[in-house]
Amino acid sequence: MVQTDSTPSIMPQVIISARKLTQSIQLQQKKLSIFENLNLEIYAGEQVAITGRSGSGKSTLLGILATLDQASSGELYVQGEAVHVLNEEQRALVRLKHIGFVFQSFQLLPSLTALENVMLPLRLQADFHYAKAEQKALALLKKVGLERQSSQTPKVLSGGEQQRVAIARALISDPQIIFADEPTGNLDGDTAEEIEQLLFQLNRELGTTLVLVTHDPALAAQCQRHYELKDGALFEHATRIEARL
Template identity: 50%
Template sequence: MQKQISSVIEVRGLYKKVEDAAGSLTILDDIDLSIEAGSRVAIVGASGSGKSTLLGLLAGLDRASAGSVHLLGHDLAELDEDARAALRRGAVGFVFQSFQLMPHLTALENVMLPLELQGGIAASEAAQRARTLLEQVGLGQRTGHYPKLLSGGEQQRVALARAFVTRPALLFADEPTGSLDAATGHAVIELMFEMNRASGATLVLVTHDAELARRCDRTVTIEAGRLV
């Protein structure tokens, strides 16, 4: 049974540093952040400010140089890579700017994939859940199409269906409209917020779009690696 907690993310004293030819470069500098269950939070900032790095640390895709990240009640520093992956499979969905669909899988197979990785669900049920979500995002007639046969907007809608198919408690979205034209991006965002409202998932969104950020309950701004 999943832990019942009010804050799905707790960050304290978070640093991320990398080494380059010039020495040590600080990407994130002493970040403190709490995100409440069911909220919609936008992380904004200029390119290179550290917002995507922060998202990766919050999701356990990368390790911090110092400080702590608690995700859904789990201290990520205490989990190895396999345990962090298992936590994400069970409770976290992702939407990326570049879609990240598997080119050799059909739309249906791409949406089924997280359920197959999660395990414990029959193939027929996984297919039905995936098909239902593809219908929900308007792609019920494109289930057998491979990504190269889909437009950018269609690929991002497949990515949305894939993100929600496991019924995650938490959804991370990294510049989800960055590769789309304005009209298509607006349609995708409307769909994402509609699906998020229906699911009740917490949404953490990285964006440089001020209008999109205003749609969220709260905005967190990063400048040069620090919260402002």
């Protein structure tokens, strides 16, 4: 009798599902289509890059996937929740529960210290506790290599240090998904490389899903999946085998 492995295979969890997403804008008497009928599934824990020429709509798509904006039509599910039927207040709760953001321009509040900037998302939670939030923020600053800069304000931090603070802030609420919009666009080459590797390291260590928009094909090639938005449609590129390991 031949024995077979009865261990059930584990299917990857779909954490974001987009179905027939369409986005258009009205310009005077003409409707301009940015993209039409996009379908995309993103799995828990993976790294996905979206590229495209300037004006292709890649940041618009990221904003919709991140629930910051609404598509003209189509369906969007985040952690199984039908986001496309929610109002802004309800979408904000989805973001608070599941999503962290890293922006090209850092988006730090200049009057707050690095520690206070990292703690900020927790202040939006009903069960905010200062001492616990402070302890968690300090631990994240240590993880991104900025424990000693916790009391400094953004104006005395370098661009790379500011982005590290922004990454720590994105992680403070334990999100399942990190959206990064051109996270290295304002950084020099060496600093950009450090930030890229930090994002991938945290993706592996924490198991978060990483979705990033970038103009850098080398960065996109390091992700497990790479999509290009071109002429209103998504095209998947082949990526390096080692990026999937």
